Amino acid sequence: MGKKYLKFILPSTLSFLLTGIYSIVDGIFVGRAMGDDGLAAINIAWPLVALIIALGTGIGMGASVMVSLNLGAGNEKAADKMEGNAFFLLFVSSLLLTAFLYLAGSPLLTLLGAEGVIHGHALTYLSYMLLGGVIQVLASGSIPLMRCRGAAFYSMCSMGCGCLINIALDYYLVLLAGLELFGAAMATVCGQSVTLALCLAFYLRKKNRIPFRNMKPDGKAVSSILRVAASPFGLTYLPSITIIFMNLQCLKYGGEEAVSAYAVLAYLVSFMELLVQGISDGSQPLLSHSKGSGDTKSLKNYTRWTFSLGIFLGVLSGALVYLLRRHIPAFYGTSEEAARLILRSAPAFALVMAMYGLTKPAISYFYATKRLLRSSFLVYGEALLTLAVIFLLPLLLGLDGVWGTMPLVQLLLGLACVIFLMKK
DSSP, X not given: OHHHHHHHHHHHHHHHHHHHHHHHHHHHHHHHHHTHHHHHHHXXXXXXXXXXXXXXXXXXXXXXXXXXXXXXXXOHHHHHHHHHHHHXXXXXXXXXXXXXXXXXXXXHHHHTTOOHHHHHXXXXXXXXXXXXXXXXXXXXXXXXXXXXXXXXXXXXXHHHHHHHHHHHHHIIIIIISOOHHHHHHHHXXXXXXXXXXXXXXXXXXXXXXXXXXXXXXXXXXXXXXXXXXXHHHHHHHHHHHHHHHHHHHHHHHHHHHHXXXXXXXXXXXXXXHHHHHHHHHHHHHHHHHHHHHTOHHHHHHHHHHHXXXXXXXXXXXXXXXXXXXXXXXXXXXXXXXXXXXXXXXXXXXHHHHHHHHHXXXXXXXXXXXXXXXXXXXXXXXXXXXXXXXXXXHHHHHTHHHHHHHHHHHHHHHHHHHHHHHXXX
């Protein structure tokens, strides 16, 4: 059982580890090439870009849960129908979302706080990212489906190759060619194109081909996928909602330097989230299959291992951020004022990373075992709680209240997770 668990977990975690390294390196390239303006622009535009990734991940994970549950219950026909309908949903939804963001991108960036030069930089980044919108949705949605088929190592290679291409092109286009945010966007699109090409190669093999009849929209299959997809979509996109309001409050209470400081810390928090997501996504097929087959012993063991790894990585990441807080600004080329703010706020974000080791696996566990009410409550309850705290706490503490929002929300969310997990 342990070997089987590692077979799923290690490739998934390594894939997200590489993606996390890319996200950090991407910020370093943009920061060194453009300084605070570049970091602020990419951070303001990111919530719109993240919609694309969250859409693909949500549908892919929702379908993966339903496929695993049906396979565990011995219903292969229903599992095949779920997988085929997932690709129908991925393609149609990607077209609709890309068209919407293309038409509404500029006013949405203004609504998110982008002005002047920063608005121009952010719009450039968003516009070129949308060129690969359909590609990114299909690529991010295909990965969990391949992992569900037992191709964890192949899915790792698909993600890994895309990330390596992304990093190499980032270095060349952003730093050497001086293309700044245009170069960063093109590097991402090219990297995702490589990932999608490898995913398509997997499904073009005779044994993996999906019959077109399974892609024909089926109301029951679509409804089942979307119900489960609501939680992984929210889990993936919620940090971007937080980024939106953190950016607005940082601008209000600390100016562009505060936005730049938060951008650096957000990169680090994102890295931690990706590590935990690698563990959670890797264990999902095993958790769902055990649930579907009624194998309680395996379900308990997989659950225990997933939480242990998540908590360990959370505490370790938080400790590293706290210990290295004086050295972080130099890597990103921030201004002295932004560096001072990073030093001041790093302990709060270290606590956030430690708590993610509990809260993120808990949410994934609940939707993987189809406890959808609990997972949705935690995901969307976190969003509502963040909205309340981020406006109230700064009224009392100013910019320190902005930095304290995420730790307070995660502590309350962690308490809710413990209560839910203690219940049968």
